[in-house]
């Protein structure tokens with residue numbers, strides 16, 4: 001039997017509709033328009049597409065968005081200065097620094113100085129710490145979107161074995177934290193696999209939930225998937241001008257119970273969750289928490 005395809009585009013559209021309604025209600029009650037400022041340094045074409053999509057999504061949801069584009073030769077000191085100015089600007093509720101940054105800029109040094117209340121990516125150590133402690137302020141957009149996709153399958157996650165391929169700060173590590181929390185869509189037993197993991201295939205084969213985020217095209221093949229597993233593909237690889245995930249979609253969908261496509265899977269959900277976080281930031285910063 002072929003797997004349920006978890007349609008990230010459709011799910012994202014329904015979240016975005018709901019968020020647009022919440023933004024309108026918030027605006028009526030507070031007279032505040034949530035405002036996201038994104039910073040894009042350099043001319044990476046993929047990053048340019050992502051920030052443009054974020055801007056469009058904001059516009060449709062009634063969220064103000066400002067994109068600050070900086071040349072690739074921008075210095076770390078200049079970027080720090082800009083982030084500090086945005087931190088101090090009370091008209092800005094969310095600050096997003098599009099990653100990756102050019103090699104000469106230390107990403108950690110930049111992410112560490114974003115005001116944690118405006119950190120709609122949830123990359124600041126204070127927000128990461130709150131997630132680890134199980135009392136999140138914001139959830140990082142990709143893991144947050146994945147959690148919603150898993151919830152949409154109605155699969156009971158409690159006690160299930162989730163295997164995450166990849167230990168990045170953006171996806172792998174926070175995803176593990178969300179899946180081990182107590183509650184609905186969580187309570188899982190989690191294994192994180194990475195480049196030094198031994199018996200990786202065997203571990204993946206024991207998973208009820210597979211989250212592939214290693215940046216290797218079609219790495220997860222059908223023989224690595226337990227029948228009935230949920231397979232979430234976070235990979236976005238360009239192969240011969242085509243977008244390919246970290247999962248061999250066509251064969252794996254014959255084994256899994258549910259699977260996300262690439263494109264049209266996790267990516268669109270990442271953007272929907274950014275809108276959710278921006279509205280949450282506007283509520284927190286303006287003290288309008290009840291509407």
Ligand SMILES: Nc1nc2c(c(=O)[nH]1)N[C@@H](CN(C=O)c1ccc(C(=O)N[C@@H](CCC(=O)O)C(=O)O)cc1)CN2
Pocket residue numbers: 046049050053096097098099100121141142170236243262263264265266267268270271
């Ligand atoms: N500051 C951040 N930087 C980065 C993040 C992030 O969450 N915050 N995540 C990724 C990139 N990313 C969001 O910024 C992102 C990637 C992909 C998509 C998406 O919708 N992809 C489409 C395909 C689009 C294409 O043609 O390339 C899809 O999967 O359907 C959205 C957001 C790294 N940087």
